[in-house]
Amino acid sequence: MTTAPLRVGIIGSGIGRSHAEGYATQSRVTIAAIAGLDERSKTLAASYGARHYGEYAELLAQSDIDAVSVCVPNGLHAEVTLAALAAGKHVLVEKPLARTPAEGESMLAAAKAAGKILMISFNHRQRSDVQYIKQIIESGRLGRIYYAKSYWMRRAGIPGINSWFVNKNMAGGGPLIDLGVHMLDIAMYLMGEPTPVAVNAATYAEFGPRGQKGMNSVRQTVAGQYEVEDLATAMIRLDGGATLQLETSWASHGPNGDDFGIILYGTEGGAELKVVDYHNVKTVRIFYDEANGTPVDLVPNIKPGGGHVDVINNFVAAILDGAPAIPSAEDGLRRTQVIDACYRSSAEGREIRL
Ligand SMILES: NC(=O)c1ccc[n+]([C@@H]2O[C@H](COP(=O)([O-])OP(=O)(O)OC[C@H]3O[C@@H](n4cnc5c(N)ncnc54)[C@H](O)[C@@H]3O)[C@@H](O)[C@H]2O)c1
Missing domain, CATH: 3.40.50.720 (NAD(P)-binding Rossmann-like Domain)
Incomplete structure (x- = not known):
């Protein structure tokens, strides 16, 4: 001990x-x-x-x-x-x-x-706004969630155009394994860890190979070409019939510099997390209808927080107090299995069953 x-x-x-x-x-x-x-x-x-x-x-x-x-x-x-x-x-x-x-x-x-x-x-799963949505879901307010769209899209955010991030062997992939893994994790966590049964994905490399849309960042330089995708999209079928659309890019002609979030569609209500350019105020909206059919949008005032500080708090408590080690390595492995299936689906141009 x-x-x-x-x-x-x-x-x-x-x-x-x-x-x-x-x-x-x-x-x-x-x-x-x-x-x-x-x-x-x-x-x-x-x-x-x-x-x-x-x-x-x-x-x-x-x-x-x-x-x-x-x-x-x-x-x-x-x-x-x-x-x-x-x-x-x-x-x-x-x-x-x-x-x-x-x-x-x-x-x-x-x-x-x-x-x-x-x-x-x-x-990112430990963010206070994601934790807020988790509580709303667990209260039953949204009913059964049958569809979600989770995304992290950047306009010009390749994290180092000559860095290890764009080297297939050192990175394992592009924005899908880098940013998409966070958004897959948030989605699976909020949806209650359904088992993925199939994925159908496509990847593109439109800007990186032309040396465009890099970020100004200090990274280890790796010799070689741009070897990974700069945009990926995936449709993930979950057991029980729900589906998840996952979208991610480091570089695109999209509307925002950096835009990540998730929209969850439930039988009784919906929830949205939207974080544009890391602006952490009013990031959540909850949607439902009153009994008379009037649509309601709630915009809770959530104090920004969580993140790495909470991850490290959990790590220390797991070691010193025997608390559960959350987020778990098992969750990490499950996300890696899905990301790997997405890359195979894209390479083979077909749906991959898990
Ligand atoms: N959770 C997040 O929000 C988040 C954000 C950025 C990066 N990351 C992850 O963190 C990891 C690192 O990414 P980064 O952006 O910090 O990269 P980076 O290139 O900025 O830093 C890498 C660090 O590793 C060190 N390093 C490399 N080889 C080493 C060796 N043999 N011995 C000792 N040190 C060595 C480098 O000196 C450098 O300090 C990646 O896996 C990335 O996915 C996570």
């Missing part, structure tokens, strides 16, 4: 910065070390008074570290997680769990064998 203070290490300093901010809110946690190959990692370590290591293996060799956040490129999630579990650490891995279901399965099996916590950072 690990006891407080929990000594954590963070591997990777892009989104790793949000993990550091989350751990810093925890009174029972010490940020012991940060690993990363870039200058940002050194600066981040210094700002938290933590030790800095370059290669992740150096950090994992430290016996005074109980748990790690794995915030490295997708293609290293399995390798670093397996090494961390073998070194006796609990692991919080960034999304997506892995590039493929086989990689994900190996990670879950290793965590079980090691008797350590493995959790995934689906931070």
Whole structure:
């Protein structure tokens, strides 16, 4: 049993910065070390008074570290997680769990064998507005949800036109595995974890190969061409007959710079989450009809919050208090299975049964 203070290490300093901010809110946690190959990692370590290591293996060799956040490129999630579990650490891995279901399965099996916590950072599910919609659904207000459309569409948001994000081997895919995995997670979570039975997907690469619509961001450069999609759409059939439409792009001639959300259609009511350009005010609307047929739109005032801070709170509580590890690695694996089926469906031009 690990006891407080929990000594954590963070591997990777892009989104790793949000993990550091989350751990810093925890009174029972010490940020012991940060690993990363870039200058940002050194600066981040210094700002938290933590030790800095370059290669992740150096950090994992430290016996005074109980748990790690794995915030490295997708293609290293399995390798670093397996090494961390073998070194006796609990692991919080960034999304997506892995590039493929086989990689994900190996990670879950290793965590079980090691008797350590493995959790995934689906931070958007923990947003206060998503949690609000979850409560409305659980109250029965929307009835049975039979259709949902979940999306994350950017106009010019390829996260580094020469970076690991556009390298198929390092990323596993484009916006579908990057942004779509969040929106698939939110949808499945809100719909009550129905089992996906079939997917029919298509992917496109219209701007990336022309070197267009990149974001200004500091990322590891990877030699090579643009190898992933820049837009994907999928129709997902769920057991019980409900369907989910999932849409995602890094680059498109769409109306908004960055636009993500979900619309849920229930037999008694509907709900919408819409976040344009990360503007976090009035993001939710609830729709239903009065008994006399008058349509009602509710716009609740929800205090922005949640996200990585809540994910890290859950990770710490899972390790120190035996609380449930939510969002679970099992959820991460289920999302990876669907994303993988979407890529196969697109490549083969047909519906894939799961
Ligand atoms: N949950 C979210 O909202 C969110 C947002 C952004 C990224 N992510 C995920 O986080 C992961 C990282 O993405 P990013 O945007 O931070 O990427 P990034 O390129 O900005 O950062 C990657 C970090 O990993 C480090 N790294 C790479 N190889 C390493 C090694 N061998 N040893 C030690 N450190 C190593 C780099 O030095 C760098 O600090 C990805 O899986 C991505 O999907 C999640």
